[in-house]
Amino acid sequence: MSLLNILPREKPPLSFRLLQTTPEPGTRARCGLLELPGASVNTPVFMPVGTRATVKAMTAEELETLGYRLILGNTYHLEMRPSAALIAGLGGLPAFSSWHGAMLTDSGGFQVFSLKTLRRISDNGVQFQSHIDGSLHEFTSETVMKIQRDLAADIAMAWDECAPHPSTKEYVEAAMARTHKWLDRCIAEYDAAGRRATNGMPQALFGIVQGGTFKDLRLASSAYLASRDLPGYAVGGLAVGETQDERCMSIDWSLQNLPQDKPKYLMGVGTPVDILEAIDRGIDMFDCVLPTRNARNGQIITSTGPINIRNAAFQSSPSPVDPSCDCAVCKRYTRAYVHHLFRMNEMLGPRLTTYHNLAFYANLLAGARQSITHGSFLQYKADFLNHYCTEPLGDSVHE
Amino acid sequence: MSLLNILPREKPPLSFRLLQTTPEPGTRARCGLLELPGASVNTPVFMPVGTRATVKAMTAEELETLGYRLILGNTYHLEMRPSAALIAGLGGLPAFSSWHGAMLTDSGGFQVFSLKTLRRISDNGVQFQSHIDGSLHEFTSETVMKIQRDLAADIAMAWDECAPHPSTKEYVEAAMARTHKWLDRCIAEYDAAGRRATNGMPQALFGIVQGGTFKDLRLASSAYLASRDLPGYAVGGLAVGETQDERCMSIDWSLQNLPQDKPKYLMGVGTPVDILEAIDRGIDMFDCVLPTRNARNGQIITSTGPINIRNAAFQSSPSPVDPSCDCAVCKRYTRAYVHHLFRMNEMLGPRLTTYHNLAFYANLLAGARQSITHGSFLQYKADFLNHYCTEPLGDSVHE
Numbered sequence: 001m002s003l004l005n006i007l008p009r010e011k012p013p014l015s016f017r018l019l020q021t022t023p024e025p026g027t028r029a030r031c032g033l034l035e036l037p038g039a040s041v042n043t044p045v046f047m048p049v050g051t052r053a054t055v056k057a058m059t060a061e062e063l064e065t066l067g068y069r070l071i072l073g074n075t076y077h078l079e080m081r082p083s084a085a086l087i088a089g090l091g092g093l094p095a096f097s098s099w100h101g102a103m104l105t106d107s108g109g110f111q112v113f114s115l116k117t118l119r120r121i122s123d124n125g126v127q128f129q130s131h132i133d134g135s136l137h138e139f140t141s142e143t144v145m146k147i148q149r150d151l152a153a154d155i156a157m158a159w160d161e162c163a164p165h166p167s168t169k170e171y172v173e174a175a176m177a178r179t180h181k182w183l184d185r186c187i188a189e190y191d192a193a194g195r196r197a198t199n200g201m202p203q204a205l206f207g208i209v210q211g212g213t214f215k216d217l218r219l220a221s222s223a224y225l226a227s228r229d230l231p232g233y234a235v236g237g238l239a240v241g242e243t244q245d246e247r248c249m250s251i252d253w254s255l256q257n258l259p260q261d262k263p264k265y266l267m268g269v270g271t272p273v274d275i276l277e278a279i280d281r282g283i284d285m286f287d288c289v290l291p292t293r294n295a296r297n298g299q300i301i302t303s304t305g306p307i308n309i310r311n312a313a314f315q316s317s318p319s320p321v322d323p324s325c326d327c328a329v330c331k332r333y334t335r336a337y338v339h340h341l342f343r344m345n346e347m348l349g350p351r352l353t354t355y356h357n358l359a360f361y362a363n364l365l366a367g368a369r370q371s372i373t374h375g376s377f378l379q380y381k382a383d384f385l386n387h388y389c390t391e392p393l394g395d396s397v398h399e
Numbered sequence: 400m401s402l403l404n405i406l407p408r409e410k411p412p413l414s415f416r417l418l419q420t421t422p423e424p425g426t427r428a429r430c431g432l433l434e435l436p437g438a439s440v441n442t443p444v445f446m447p448v449g450t451r452a453t454v455k456a457m458t459a460e461e462l463e464t465l466g467y468r469l470i471l472g473n474t475y476h477l478e479m480r481p482s483a484a485l486i487a488g489l490g491g492l493p494a495f496s497s498w499h500g501a502m503l504t505d506s507g508g509f510q511v512f513s514l515k516t517l518r519r520i521s522d523n524g525v526q527f528q529s530h531i532d533g534s535l536h537e538f539t540s541e542t543v544m545k546i547q548r549d550l551a552a553d554i555a556m557a558w559d560e561c562a563p564h565p566s567t568k569e570y571v572e573a574a575m576a577r578t579h580k581w582l583d584r585c586i587a588e589y590d591a592a593g594r595r596a597t598n599g600m601p602q603a604l605f606g607i608v609q610g611g612t613f614k615d616l617r618l619a620s621s622a623y624l625a626s627r628d629l630p631g632y633a634v635g636g637l638a639v640g641e642t643q644d645e646r647c648m649s650i651d652w653s654l655q656n657l658p659q660d661k662p663k664y665l666m667g668v669g670t671p672v673d674i675l676e677a678i679d680r681g682i683d684m685f686d687c688v689l690p691t692r693n694a695r696n697g698q699i700i701t702s703t704g705p706i707n708i709r710n711a712a713f714q715s716s717p718s719p720v721d722p723s724c725d726c727a728v729c730k731r732y733t734r735a736y737v738h739h740l741f742r743m744n745e746m747l748g749p750r751l752t753t754y755h756n757l758a759f760y761a762n763l764l765a766g767a768r769q770s771i772t773h774g775s776f777l778q779y780k781a782d783f784l785n786h787y788c789t790e791p792l793g794d795s796v797h798e
Contacts (some may be wrong), residue, residue: 056745059751334497341453
């Protein structure tokens with residue numbers, strides 16, 4: 001008998017309800033309500049990335065103002081500094097960072113497998129040295145679940161191996177097989193801990209479909225994950241250099257065998273266009289550093305496409321940051337002013353562009369949800385693509 | 400006949416009204432209402448420093464939330480980048496930076512005379528090379544007034560020479576004599592331009608008392624300035640390395656000959672203790688980079704004295720940033736979290752400490768005004784000094 005059966009469970013870690021009953025023909029786009037201990041979240045949803053317990057340049061209040069109720073934290077970075085143990089002592093990551101909503105933590109796999117020179121992979125997990133102080137660590141299914149229990153996010157991700165792109169099919173298959181074995185160890189650890197975080201809050205575990213861009217591997221992986229009845233599922237191993245066609249097909253294969261009534265999360269994606277394409281294919285949840293990282297380099301995302309505010313063309317422009325946006329930044333500040341702030345490396349520059357880009361993503365997703373509800377998602381997507389130029393204006397001055 | 404007499408003047412550039420009628424015995428502390436084109440401001444007032452058209456790490460909205468209605472901009476930095484001409488083309492500094500309150504610009508003298516290797520002083524002014532691109536510039540009474548007209552601040556400062564400390568009496572006296580001559584040229588230029596900024600707004604000119612720490616020079620300088628009937632007066636040349644006693648005496652000498660009914664501005668001062676001492680002596684206006692610059696180094700100013708949040712002692716502290724403060728930062732965030740943000744060089748760290756320190760200064764000045772109104776300023780000052788330890792806790796880990 002697992003601990004799960006003897007612990008009181010006053011609420012489930014997650015419930016997901018599909019909201020529209022008659023889907024629009026020609027698309028698998030869907031609206032849902034994701035209920036987590038920390039917040040109720042309408043899907044499709046974009047999660048800003050709060051790598052080190054902060055969405056860079058933003059306060060928690062500002063994220064709330066923009067309507068964000070679910071953000072992401074990075075297991076690897078937080079375990080290196082200040083450590084999950086310290087965060088657990090302060091009540092978990094939401095309490096530590098004074099975040100009054102819900103959180104998802106990644107497994108740390110993506111970061112650890114990127115440490116080319118500092119890691120050793122085995123069937124048990126990965127041994128590696130911290131990029132900060134060289135200290136030795138090992139991430140396994142059990143340690144990663146323990147760290148995520150300590151962080152006390154609403155959603156924990158299973159420990160997985162994200163194979164680099166391109167890799168041989170043999171390597172991708174071996175990584176997928178490890179990921180499946182590791183998932184079963186994660187589930188055992190999850191059940192043994194009563195599906196709860198260290199602070200006592202219920203926690204949901206998502207499994208991750210891998211398999212690179214190989215159809216048979218993606219189908220096999222999604223079938224394997226579907227056989228484990230998990231609160232939710234993620235599509236991993238994409239946005240690592242594959243083409244858009246490869247990505248779209250890999251998403252379709254990954255979702256094919258997964259149950260309809262569970263939330264589906266596409267990890268690390270992406271541009272506004274990528275997100276609309278993936279919503280079209282049935283994805284419910286997204287995260288990506290793009291709107292925040294690019295904002296810090298001066299890239300402003302607008303309805304006509306990205307612009308780089310460092311470009312000299314904006315030096316004297318009295319236009320709002322994005323003339324078709326009604327966020328607090330666009331209602332008040334001009335392109336000339338933000339250009340000046342970036343030229344002078346003033347902190348207010350990335351503050352304003354980050355705020356706007358996250359407002360843009362919030363509006364993009366709110367528009368998608370509304371159009372799905374009204375049965376007009378394909379028109380919404382077509383209108384967006386029609387106005388949006390993906391080549392950034394002035395990106396020659398990109399950092 | 401000056402242009403002043405033929406231009407329409409629907410409102411004066413500045414009015415100042417002393418609010419309390421029966422001063423408290425034993426102090427010259429006073430409350431006033433300073434009415435400027437951009438805002439009405441209660442004095443004594445602290446002006447945050449917005450060197451390059453931004454109070455570093457803060458938005459205009461946040462400054463407004465904290466009650467700031469008057470901030471400072473730097474003539475030298477703004478002329479170097481993006482240039483007063485560009486700012487004039489966009490309507491002046493308040494419009495350029497979307498600041499909906501009042502502004503004061505300094506004369507640039509303090510910065511230009513600090514360019515030890517790049518400048519040449521003459522009786523006409525200073526020739527110097529830009530620290531950014533090496534371009535040649537000359538600041539004189541006329542150019543500095545023109546720049547400040549273009550910047551269109553509510554209050555322009557006269558072009559002055561701030562002698563370094565220590566200097567010989569001969570040098571300080573020569574610098575003072577130049578400052579007086581330059582003042583008269585500033586007044587001529589001010590009148591010729593109709594006492595208006597390039598954007599048509601009325602502008603107030605403040606003269607600056609110099610004279611180092613020499614009693615006779617300070618008295619002579621304040622007598623000279625009093626003979627020019629100006630909208631307001633500043634005490635310059637302090638906070639450059641003199642002792643607290645020297646500063647207090649120099650303030651007294653500087654104010655001695657100035658008219659009672661005009662606003663008095665102590666430039667570049669200072670710590671909370673410095674400010675209370677100067678209010679006690681009759682100063683109405685302050686500016687200083689201390690609360691904002693120190694905030695970016697992790698120094699948090701609290702009612703019991705400054706602390707450095709980088710100190711390891713705060714690593715696990717669940718205490719609010721300043722337990723006796725009710726600002727938005729102290730109501731939400733812990734010392735452990737802000738310690739983590741600074742350790743990781745996250746932008747949110749200096750954002751939160753800057754916001755709190757400016758809230759602290761706003762509260763300090765609001766408390767001073769209230770106590771003056773109630774005739775209890777000396778008690779307010781004594782209570783503050785009694786609780787405030789000037790040695791920063793944990794400052795050994797200062798940057």
